[in-house]
Structures are given as structure tokens and as C-alpha cells.
Amino acid sequence: MSIRHGLLALLEHGPRYGSQLRSDFESRTGATWPLNVGQVYTTLSRLERDGMVAQSGEDDAGHALYVITETGRTELKSWFEAPVDRSSPPRDELAIKLAMAIGAPGVDVRAVIQSQRHHTVKAMQDYTRLKVQALAEIEGRAKGADARERDVAWLLVLEQLIFQTEAEARWLDHCEARLIRLSVTAERRAAQHPNTAAPLLGQPSPPVSSEARSGAPERPPG
The missing domain is CATH 1.10.287 (Helix Hairpins)
Known part of the structure; x- marks a missing residue:
């Protein structure tokens, strides 16, 4: 499961903070693949390191907001266009x-x-x-x-x-x-x-x- 691409797709809708991203991810998937906040922020840190997201101020409650960058949009577009690779299936x-x-x-x-x-x-x-x-x-x-x-x-x-x-x-x-x-x-x-x-x-x-x-x-x- 590509958590990083899922978060990028959610950020395409607008700025989000970590727990909001987790909530949105789980509501779209029915919590079939639950995330914890630590996992979300770890992924956000890696996306920020790779230039795909950036911090953009805070909301009224003081939550750090993240936005998708052009690099992130390019990555997201490639993800949507490419088929999911089945040549190396996950262990069952x-x-x-x-x-x-x-x-x-x-x-x-x-x-x-x-x-x-x-x-x-x-x-x-x-x-x-x-x-x-x-x-x-x-x-x-x-x-x-x-x-x-x-x-x-x-x-x-x-x-x-x-x-x-x-x-x-x-x-x-x-x-x-x-x-x-x-x-x-x-x-x-x-x-x-x-x-x-x-x-x-x-x-x-x-x-x-x-x-x-x-x-x-x-x-x-x-």
C-alpha cells in the first residue's frame, strides 16, 4: 500500500495537518488499512525531504499544515497513470x-x-x-x-x-x-x-x- 501517494492525493484537495490526513485517509478507505499519526508524520517528513510537500503555516488551533508541491503533483500524476506492478507480488x-x-x-x-x-x-x-x-x-x-x-x-x-x-x-x-x-x-x-x-x-x-x-x-x- 502506498501511503505516501495516498497522502499526496489528499493534499491535492488542499492544506492538511497530520491527524486530519489520517482521518481523511481512513474515511475514504473505511479504515480498512488504519494509520497511526506517527506513521503519517514519518511519511510527511520523507515527502518533505524529497521536495513533494512543504509546510505552510498553521491553522487556528496551531496545527502545522502541509501542502503539495509541483514535484509532488508530478509524482502523483505518474502514480495515477502507471499500473500497479504485479511482477513482485506481496507475500500472501x-x-x-x-x-x-x-x-x-x-x-x-x-x-x-x-x-x-x-x-x-x-x-x-x-x-x-x-x-x-x-x-x-x-x-x-x-x-x-x-x-x-x-x-x-x-x-x-x-x-x-x-x-x-x-x-x-x-x-x-x-x-x-x-x-x-x-x-x-x-x-x-x-x-x-x-x-x-x-x-x-x-x-x-x-x-x-x-x-x-x-x-x-x-x-x-x-
């Missing part, structure tokens, strides 16, 4: 967890998937309820331009979260189906070659008798 904890769960002793990968699916579906339902509320806010009453912009910005963030959780749920279904298919293949291979690796899902295969391996019917005990 869920993908890493499933990758590490494969073959981990005592780990039932399907249980991991099912637990995550339950959480993901619940998150998707929560986001959908918030979307309904956001739409009602937008359509329910007349608002000033700033308030309406904040509502629409929050709606777009919510819809991105909904699409993201929908995709994650589909991916989890895909992972489970693939692992089941691979586990069945591993089971068959283990039946033919007892020294092969255990199934991928972390559930050991039942022992296979010598008669079953040879194709002869197994005799009952006694």
Missing part, C-alpha cells in the same frame, strides 16, 4: 501456509483449507452487508461533494474486498479438489509401491495386505 500468508502444510507431519491440509474457507466466506458476507449500507448512504440522502466522494471511495474499496474474498474462496475450493485428486493418485501408487511417499493430505493410508497387493482375495482370520 495463506498461500505460504498451504505451501508449508503440504507434507507437514501431523497436519491435515483439508482441515486447514476448511477452516480458512469458513473465515473467508464470513468475511465476504460481512463485506457484502457493508456494501448494502454504503449504497444506502450514497442513494439515501443528498450530501455535499466531499461526503459523497468519501462514500463512493469506500464503496470501491468494499467491492474490491468482496471480489478478493470471492476469488480466495474459489481458490480454496480448487486447492482442495486438486489435493484430493493428487492424494488419490498417491494412494494408488502406495498400494502398488509400498515405499512411496504418504498422501498429500496428511492422512496416512490404511495398511495394504500382501494379498491385496498381489491381487488375491484376503482370507478372513481364524
